[in-house]
Amino acid sequence: MMAMCLLAACDRPAREGTAAGWAVTRDAVAGEDDGPGALTVVGDVTVGADGVVYATQPQESIIRSYDRQGRFLREVGREGEGPGEFDQLGELGWRADTLWVQDPGNRRISFFGPDLRYVRSVSFTSEEPITRDRPNIPGYALADGSVLGYWQAPLEQLVGRTVTDRLVRFTEAGEPASVLDSVELRNLFSVVPTPNGVTYGPQPYTDSPIMQVAHDGSFVVIVTREAAKSADRAAFGVRRVDLAGRVLINRQYPYTPVPLASRAADSTVNAMSSTLSSNGMGRASEASLRREVRKTLYIPSHLTPVSSMVLGRDGTIWLRRERTGEPTIGWTVLDSAGAKLADLRLPTSTMVHYADRSQIWAVEQDSLDVPTLVRYRVTPR
Structure with missing residues (x-):
């Protein structure tokens, strides 16, 4: 096994102060063999208190589980609308010894016991003044038994505008309980005219806030990450809010903005244009299609400072930084x-x-885009 030095200074000086160096060792792989444990596209992953890892397989509408060494254990689910079935697998997590699983397609959260037997589900569609009459479905199971709503937003409402989305707690019956916080959604989707209408796609350089719920469901973390407009030092924000709406953390983290290279933006435009063209959605010429794509893309002058977030069961907050094109x-x-x-x-x-x-x-x-689950052991120094 090979250990990797992860301290930023191993590659280049850290831009935001000094922090400890950690090492990791790649020590387990799951889903690499053919057979029932082989993985297809992985949607989300969670780890139980006993170390068992669970991975959603949206293409097959199932969840696969593996032990600490990566050995396949079992799977649960199938496509459908019945108990224990899924239409559209989303995120998953734990509440004590119960596994909860998002299913936006069926507008519900399903719950499974430690043996992965189906227990129950929560299903509702709520349009209330507190949500500004927007349809909300169950999104996240919270520690107090309430549910964080998931706004089913029509894509046309998220193109070319900033929209305020309220984070609303609901009862299991779908009745609004309180507003935890709100986020300003922007630059999430693009729209390209096609011969048969329009095609929506995610903005590759979005700087809309990102949100995650803690593993125990007791708080929410929101990262504000608007792309810097100049080369001056900027800051991204981290806000932690409990289920009563109290702000537990509200901190700004300075960083030095990284310019978005013009060649990177050009490569993104070309890749999107090529995809649309290969799907039969091309315009009169490749050049005109590239112009259409570039017009609809949000291309900031600097990279978004945080590209994703992961919350650890131990309370740690992991922030993936700028995509600079490096390995x-x-x-x-x-x-x-x-x-x-x-x-x-x-x-x-x-x-x-x-x-x-x-x-x-x-x-x-791998080189054929076949996924595997890999565990790295972390050793703080």
């Missing part, structure tokens, strides 16, 4: 009070789904 990407790790623990780097192709002070579970793909 590795920086991570900033905070403790439960928002203090910096470490600056580290991981391969850019490694998609982290779970992380804490002792381990990281991530999805890696």
